[in-house]
Amino acid sequence: MAKSQISMTVNGKTVEALVEPRTLLIHFLREQLNLTGPHIGCDTSHCGACTVDLDGKSIKSCTMFAVQANGADIRTIEGMATADGTLHALQEGFREMHGLQCGFCTPGMIVRAYRLLQENKNPSEDEIRMGISGNLCRCTGYQNIVKAIQYAAAKLSGVPFQEAAE
Amino acid sequence: MIPGSFAYHRPTSVSEAVSLLNELGEDARAIAGGHSLIPMMKLRLATPEHLVDLAGLKDLKGIRADGGDIVIGAMTTQHEVIGSDLLGAKLPILREASLQIADPQVRYVGTLGGNVANGDPGNDMPAVMMCLGAAYDVAGKAGNRRINARDFYQGAYFTALEPGEIVTAIRIPAPPAGHGYAYEKLKRKIGDYATAAAAVVLTMNGGRIATCSIGLTNVAETPLWAEEAGKILAGSALDAATVKKAVAAAEAITSPASDRRGTPRYRTKMAGVMLARALARAKARARA
Numbered sequence: 001m002a003k004s005q006i007s008m009t010v011n012g013k014t015v016e017a018l019v020e021p022r023t024l025l026i027h028f029l030r031e032q033l034n035l036t037g038p039h040i041g042c043d044t045s046h047c048g049a050c051t052v053d054l055d056g057k058s059i060k061s062c063t064m065f066a067v068q069a070n071g072a073d074i075r076t077i078e079g080m081a082t083a084d085g086t087l088h089a090l091q092e093g094f095r096e097m098h099g100l101q102c103g104f105c106t107p108g109m110i111v112r113a114y115r116l117l118q119e120n121k122n123p124s125e126d127e128i129r130m131g132i133s134g135n136l137c138r139c140t141g142y143q144n145i146v147k148a149i150q151y152a153a154a155k156l157s158g159v160p161f162q163e164a165a166e
Numbered sequence: 167m168i169p170g171s172f173a174y175h176r177p178t179s180v181s182e183a184v185s186l187l188n189e190l191g192e193d194a195r196a197i198a199g200g201h202s203l204i205p206m207m208k209l210r211l212a213t214p215e216h217l218v219d220l221a222g223l224k225d226l227k228g229i230r231a232d233g234g235d236i237v238i239g240a241m242t243t244q245h246e247v248i249g250s251d252l253l254g255a256k257l258p259i260l261r262e263a264s265l266q267i268a269d270p271q272v273r274y275v276g277t278l279g280g281n282v283a284n285g286d287p288g289n290d291m292p293a294v295m296m297c298l299g300a301a302y303d304v305a306g307k308a309g310n311r312r313i314n315a316r317d318f319y320q321g322a323y324f325t326a327l328e329p330g331e332i333v334t335a336i337r338i339p340a341p342p343a344g345h346g347y348a349y350e351k352l353k354r355k356i357g358d359y360a361t362a363a364a365a366v367v368l369t370m371n372g373g374r375i376a377t378c379s380i381g382l383t384n385v386a387e388t389p390l391w392a393e394e395a396g397k398i399l400a401g402s403a404l405d406a407a408t409v410k411k412a413v414a415a416a417e418a419i420t421s422p423a424s425d426r427r428g429t430p431r432y433r434t435k436m437a438g439v440m441l442a443r444a445l446a447r448a449k450a451r452a453r454a
Contacts (some may be wrong), residue, residue: 021172027168043202045201047271048269048271059274059275060272063272065204068219068221133357145299
C-alpha cells in the first residue's frame with residue numbers, strides 16, 4: 001500500500017515522515033519518533049495510557065491513524081518539562097503527592113491533566129475525577145493522583161497547596 | 167493490534183466524498199471520529215480497503231439555528247456539543263446525554279454524526295434523536311434527502327442509509343422554552359454502553375403533561391421510540407398509577423439481548439426504572 005507523506009509539530013519540533021495509512025499514531029510516536037512516554041496499555045481505547053495532546057484536545061493515540069494527525073500540533077509527556085529539565089507543575093505534583101506507583105499510567109494522566117487544567121484552572125475534586133475518567137490507574141486508587149492535580153492547579157495559580165482534611 | 171492495509175482518502179467537499187464512496191464501492195468506508203471503526207479495524211472485524219476521512223469537510227461542522235430548528239453538522243464532536251451555548255439554551259438534553267458517552271478523550275474526537283449514523287444499538291444519541299423527532303440530512307449520488315430519526319434504524323448496524331450515502335447534518339426541532347428533559351443511563355462504569363437508558367422530553371400545562379416523548383437506548387436491536395408510553399402520560403399529572411402504566415407500555419416494546427450487562431428481563435426492568443427516573447426529573451425541570 002502506498003505510503004503517505006505527513007508533517008506535524010511534536011513537542012515544538014516539525015516532523016516529516018512517510019507512513020503507511022494503517023500506522024496508528026501511538027506506533028508512529030513510539031517507533032518512528034522514539035517517543036516512548038505515551039504507553040500502549042489496553043490497545044482498545046479504554047485505558048488512556050496512550051493519551052497525547054493534539055490541537056488542544058486530549059486524544060487516545062491508539063485510536064487515531066498517524067495520517068489523520070497530518071498538520072497537527074502534538075504534545076507528549078516528553079514535551080512537558082522545560083529544556084533545562086525543570087519539571088512541569090503537574091510532574092512536580094505527581095512527585096510530591098506520590099501520584100504514581102508503577103508509573104505506567106502516569107504519562108497519559110499528566111498529559112490529560114494538562115488539558116484539563118488549561119480548560120479549568122481551578123477544578124473541584126469531582127471535576128478532576130470526571131476529567132481523568134478516561135485514564136485508568138491500577139495501583140493508586142486515584143487518591144494521590146487527584147491530590148497531584150490539585151497541587152499543580154494551586155501551583156499554576158500561584159497559591160500554596162493545602163491538602164483537604166481526610 | 168495493527169489494522170489491515172487500506173488506502174487513505176481525504177476529500178475536501180461533500181460531493182467529492184460522495185463520489186469517492188460511490189466510485190470505491192463496498193470496499194470503502196467513511197470515517198468520522200473513528201472511535202467505533204478504528205477499534206473494529208484493529209480487531210480485523212472491519213477490513214476496508216479504502217478509508218474516506220470526512221474530517222476535511224468544513225460544511226459538516228458547526229451548530230446553528232434555522233427558524234425553529236437547530237442544525238448540527240455531522241462532524242460536530244461530542245465535546246463541541248457539550249460546550250455549545252446555543253445547545254445549552256435550546257436543547258440541554260444533548261449536553262446531558264453527551265456527558266454520559268464514553269470518556270473525555272473519546273468525546274473530543276467522537277462525532278454526533280458518527281454516533282447517530284453507525285446504527286450501533288449501544289449508542290446514546292439515536293434514542294435521544296428519536297425522542298426529539300430529529301431528522302438526518304443525507305447526501306448521496308442520487309442527491310440529498312432527509313430521513314426522520316424514527317424511520318432510520320432497521321436493525322443492529324442496519325439503517326436507512328444506502329451504500330455511498332453519508333449523514334451531513336442533524337436537524338432537530340427545538341422543544342418549546344420551559345420544556346422538561348432528562349437522559350437517564352444505567353451503566354456499569356465510565357465508558358460503558360447502557361445496560362438501559364431513557365430519554366424524556368415533556369411539556370407541562372397547568373400541572374399536567376401536555377406532551378411527552380420517550381426514547382430508549384440499548385434494549386433492542388435498534389433504539390426505540392416509546393410512542394404508546396408517551397401517549398399514556400399526556401394529560402396526566404404524572405401520578406404513580408399512570409407512570410406505572412406508561413412504564414409497562416415502554417417495557418413491552420423492549421427485546422434486549424443477554425450480555426454481561428444483564429439478562430433480558432433485568433435490562434427490560436432497568437429500562438422501566440430509567441424511564442420513571444427520567445420522567446420525574448424532566449417534570450421537576452419543566453416550567454408551567
